[in-house]
Amino acid sequence: METLEEICFRIKTALPAARVEIIPNASPCGQRSLLLGREQGLAVATFLRDDPQLRLDYCSNVTGVDRLEPSLPQGFVQSPSSAGLKKEAGEGLGESGTGCLEAVYHLFSMAHKNGPVVLRLRTENRLAAVRLPSLTPVWRSCEFQEREIFDLFGIVFDGHPDLRRLLMWEGFQGFPMRRDYLVADDFECEPTPHGDVPKRMSPRQGCAEVIQKTATADPRV
Amino acid sequence: MEVTDQELKIDLQKQGVLMTSLNELYNWGRKNSVWPLQFGLACCAIEMIAASMARYDLARFGAEVFRPSPRQADLMIVAGTVTKKMAPQVVRLYNQMAEPKYVIAMGACAISGGPFKQGYNVLKGIDRYLPVDVHIPGCPPRPEALLHAFMTLQNKIASQPLTGPARPRHLRAGAPSEFSVPQCGPHGLVPPSNPAVWRPPTAAQAG
Numbered sequence: 365m366e367t368l369e370e371i372c373f374r375i376k377t378a379l380p381a382a383r384v385e386i387i388p389n390a391s392p393c394g395q396r397s398l399l400l401g402r403e404q405g406l407a408v409a410t411f412l413r414d415d416p417q418l419r420l421d422y423c424s425n426v427t428g429v430d431r432l433e434p435s436l437p438q439g440f441v442q443s444p445s446s447a448g449l450k451k452e453a454g455e456g457l458g459e460s461g462t463g464c465l466e467a468v469y470h471l472f473s474m475a476h477k478n479g480p481v482v483l484r485l486r487t488e489n490r491l492a493a494v495r496l497p498s499l500t501p502v503w504r505s506c507e508f509q510e511r512e513i514f515d516l517f518g519i520v521f522d523g524h525p526d527l528r529r530l531l532m533w534e535g536f537q538g539f540p541m542r543r544d545y546l547v548a549d550d551f552e553c554e555p556t557p558h559g560d561v562p563k564r565m566s567p568r569q570g571c572a573e574v575i576q577k578t579a580t581a582d583p584r585v
Numbered sequence: 586m587e588v589t590d591q592e593l594k595i596d597l598q599k600q601g602v603l604m605t606s607l608n609e610l611y612n613w614g615r616k617n618s619v620w621p622l623q624f625g626l627a628c629c630a631i632e633m634i635a636a637s638m639a640r641y642d643l644a645r646f647g648a649e650v651f652r653p654s655p656r657q658a659d660l661m662i663v664a665g666t667v668t669k670k671m672a673p674q675v676v677r678l679y680n681q682m683a684e685p686k687y688v689i690a691m692g693a694c695a696i697s698g699g700p701f702k703q704g705y706n707v708l709k710g711i712d713r714y715l716p717v718d719v720h721i722p723g724c725p726p727r728p729e730a731l732l733h734a735f736m737t738l739q740n741k742i743a744s745q746p747l748t749g750p751a752r753p754r755h756l757r758a759g760a761p762s763e764f765s766v767p768q769c770g771p772h773g774l775v776p777p778s779n780p781a782v783w784r785p786p787t788a789a790q791a792g
Contacts, residue, residue, distance in 0.1 A: 532706065533670045537771040540705055548669075548773025552702075552709055552785060 397482035423503035498524035622658035623651035627665025636728035666694035684755035713778035
């Protein structure tokens with residue numbers, strides 16, 4: 365199989381307008397990937413599939429990545445209280461443009477029996493500009509996986525034949541893997557080994573209020 | 586029946602005389618032909634299938650006839666994770682079953698949400714919407730645990746009187762046979778629980 369540099373060079377030769385960048389990987393596996401520009405993503409994907417030397421005819425996996433703002437604390441959960449919602453949502457949730465959503469495609473060649481080649485496509489930011497070209501016209505196996513990414517990350521795939529939610533129900537607000545959903549009003553206080561979980565809930569659903577509410581609702585009190 | 590009557594009954598049985606009451610005969614028939622509804626939601630269903638196969642042999646309890654239609658089933662085994670997307674369908678299936686009907690909540694997910702309890706997409710126990718007769722903890726429970734739940738349910742059926750205020754739901758004309766189906770709202774199920782069936786844990790338990 366050709367090296368990633370050779371593939372990158374051949375893409376640029378065939379499609380001079382395409383933006384292609386090799387993303388290094390510092391982890392032990394060292395699996396590098398190709399970052400494609402949004403505009404020519406579909407053309408590059410078609411080239412990778414149809415080029416006789418590459419013949420990457422099988423997309424085995426598509427997944428999403430939520431790249432946060434560097435300043436955003438880990439494990440951030442948005443408060444569902446209506447007053448704090450806009451304020452907290454505006455803080456560091458992708459408006460400044462350094463964060464983005466990412467779709468990752470793992471390609472193999474059944475014809476040449478080699479692979480994988482990893483493609484990445486990045487949105488402009490995390491909230492407003494979340495459109496990417498759909499690669500379902502190139503690889504049919506992307507259809508459900510892109511639907512799942514739309515469902516969980518909220519990336520809108522242009523050109524997808526049937527972009528609906530896959531796992532969550534229609535009418536659900538928010539995208540779970542972005543951690544921007546509001547916590548449902550079904551919280552049940554219980555001792556847990558993850559001690560900070562109840563504290564992370566909003567005051568509306570915190571332990572104290574639950575106890576208070578149930579105490580008044582209990583006919584025996 | 587009083588204790589002396591029980592002893593007399595056992596003595597007579599030893600002599601080949603069977604004494605029974607209509608109540609006992611009725612419940613004996615009911616408890617030995619509990620037909621479960623054939624559906625599974627997650628990995629607990631694999632254990633349920635194992636319990637119905639030859640090694641554990643659910644047929645010994647008269648419950649081997651898994652019915653594919655809720656109209657023909659007496660028992661709903663909620664075997665597995667009930668997601669919020671699936672919960673309305675589970676309640677609807679229960680409503681379509683004919684009385685008398687029973688529910689076994691099998692496994693940590695079905696009784697409380699289990700490992701997904703702190704998440705956003707899993708119902709925190711089917712007993713929020715359905716009257717559960719037997720809860721089985723475990724992740725997943727072994728087939729022996731399901732057999733124990735069956736025997737517990739059989740004992741419950743056998744002890745139900747046919748008359749009086751303690752008679753079961755299907756013999757009380759005004760008792761509800763259907764329970765409200767929750768709707769999938771923008772953030773979760775609406776309502777989050779059925780107050781006629783389930784109350785949040787009290788302060789003493791929660792603390």
